[in-house]
Amino acid sequence: MKLTIYQNGRSVVFTSSTPILLSTLLTKTHNTISLPCGGHGRCHKCKVIARGQLSPLTEIESAFLTDEEVRKNVRFACMTTALGDVEIILPEQPRHQILTTGHMPEFPLIPWAQGYGAAFDIGTTTVAAYLYDLTSGNCLASDAEKNPQSVFGADVISRISYAVSEGTAALAAAIRDGINTLLSRLCHQAQIPIASLSALVFTGNTAMEYFLTGTNPTALAQAPFVQDRWFGEFCSASELGLAASNASVYLTRSISAYVGGDITSGILATEMTAAREPVLLADIGTNGELALSHHGELLCCSTAAGPAFEGAGIFQGMTASHGAISQVCAKDGTLSYHTIGNTTPAGICGSGVIDAVAACLTLGFLDETGAFDETCIPKELRASADGVPAIRFPESDIVLTQKDIRAVQLAKSAICSGIETLLSHAGLHAKDVAHLWIAGGFGTVLNTESAERIGLIPSGFSGRMTAVGNAAGMGAVMQLLSKEMIATAEELAQRARTIELSSDPVFCEAYLANLLFPDCES
Ligand code: FES
Incomplete structure (x- = not known):
């Protein structure tokens, strides 16, 4: 049977001799469709338009697709099987705004290779890349792209569970393809041949380093969750199937199964261990990684x-790209908002979600349990969507649902409770901490007042929170340019002690308490 896939004005034809699930087809053919729940039928986000000989609508599709969507041939990719010739139309992929800049301290330039090199920060959602002249230490190009592994799940856990059941080959191929694409774009920008690259450094959370190297991640999926590979090692680019075949590769040392080389690199770049006073680093993304x-x-x-903070798992969530509601405040008894590109809102991104929840608390639209208080919400903002009550942004089709608020409560409680647990183990309070560095793209756009208002950050950090940009990427660059920095990073990673939160009584107690929003009356 003939399977034709259309996206961004291109079409590609595949054939299959047996029926095939659309999500399996799209995954195998490396198409950019997001499967946030890993194809388990829970997120209802894997919508595609599909025509031809298809399996009938499932009960879940009938329940969650609108009549209009059914009429337009919208299907959930993870629930629909191609039985004969089929045409699939994928949503347009916007180019994402991904943070590549960050703070880098002074450090001795002691190259471990000659010529040119590149450093990569492989995040769960995005990959940032930097090309350097290893002798002068000058940055020649930088670029970033979505992590192509998103087809295997939006978060680390979904991807690990995919790799445990299906093997790591597809995940390794996806990230290696993504890296090769970035390598050719970097070299094109700098006008140098890929073959002239002699050094590559990769940092990322532990699972990302497992997938890049094709390592079986079963150890990350099973109690006691102790990794069986720590990295902090060299190998060759050709071993990893990378285009820069003459390059040596250094993989940043990780700290534990869920505190990766990206935090090692972030600690290095912020020089936090050199501070006399207590300092906290929070890298807030799909996974919140924290260091004190x-x-x-x-x-x-x-x-x-x-x-949730990356816009996924939110009913009308999207990445921070054109059309996303990115800032919200309470004004004249209603919600006032700004969209990226000053255009008609197309959805809401993570920073907008946090602002919106904070504004709803301020306006009394939400109570401390996270329930909408309909008596306080103006009639024109009241809505319902996804089977639950919702609030509509003025003069738009965009809503924030009760389920979205619950997702935010779970996410913000996890981060806040993680910070409180670290402080408790150190015998400290928020007031004792001189600085809270917030790393990652999300930290740069985060309104810290809103973050405190909803309880994402414990109270008491006002005026001492600073965004440090892509600290992990900057730490990777430092390791690319200096063997002394590699030694320092390895020493930091070995010295760091990980608190296992799932079995920590302080965390468990704090997590329940922090599900509530702080004092709505203030
Ligand atoms: S429902 Fe989540 S990927 Fe299909």
């Missing part, structure tokens, strides 16, 4: 925030 330095001790933890 105080009196020579380095405590870390990782807390599963879920994808």
Whole structure:
């Protein structure tokens, strides 16, 4: 049977001799469709338009697709099987705004290779890349792209579970393809041949390093969740199937199964261990990775925030791209908002969600349990969507649902409780911490007042929170340019102590308490 896939004005034809699930077809053919729940039928986000000989609508599709969507041949890719010739039309992929800049301290330039090199920060959602002249230490190009592994699930856990059941080959191929694409774009920008690259450094969370190297991640999926590969090692680019075949590769040392080399790199770039006072680093994304330095001790933890802060898992969530509601405030008894590109809103991104929840609390639209208080919400903002009550942004089709609020409560409680647990283990309070560095693209756009208002950050950090950009990427660059920085990073990773939150009584108690929003009356 003939399977034709259309996206962004291109079409590609595949054939199959047996019926095939659309999500399996799209995954195998490396098409950019997001499967946030890994194809388990829970997220209802894997919508495609499909025509031809298809399996009948499932009960879930009948329940969650609108009549209009059914009329337009919208299907859930993970529930629909191609039985004969089929045409699939994928949603347009916007070009994402991905943060590549960050703070880098001064450090000695002691190259471990000659010529040119590239450093990569492989995030669960995005990959940032930097090309450097290894002798001068000058940046020649930088670029970023979505992590192509998103077809295997939006978060680390979904991808690990895919790799445990199906093997790592497809995940490794996806990220290697993505890296090769970035390598050719970087070299094109700098006008140098890929073959002239002699050094590559990769940092990322532990699972990302497992997938890049094709390592079986079963150890990350089973109690006691102790990794069986720590990295902090060299290999060759050709071993990993990368286009820069003459390059040596260094893989940043990770700290534990869920505190990866990206945090090692972030600790290096922020120089937090050099501070005399206690300092916290929070890298908030799908996974919240946290580190606390105080009196020579380095405590870390990782807390599963879920994808809400990246706009995924939210009914009308989207990445921070054109048309996303990115800022919201309470004004004249209603919600006032700004969209990226000053255009008609197409959805809401993570920073907009946090602002919106904070504004709803301020306006009394939400109570401390996270329930909408309909008596306080103006009639024109009241809505219902996804089978639950919702609030509509003025003069738009965009809503925030009760389920979205619940997703935010789970995510913000995970981060806040992780911070409180680290502080508790160190015998500290928020007021004792000199700085809270917030790393990652999300930290740069986060309104810290809103973050405190909804309880994403414990109270008491006002005025001492600073966004440090892509600290992991900057740490990777430091390791690319200096063997001394590699040694320092390895020492930091070995010295860091990880607090396992799932079995920690302080965390469990804090997590329940922090599900509530702080004091709605203030
Ligand atoms: S419902 Fe299909 S990927 Fe989640």
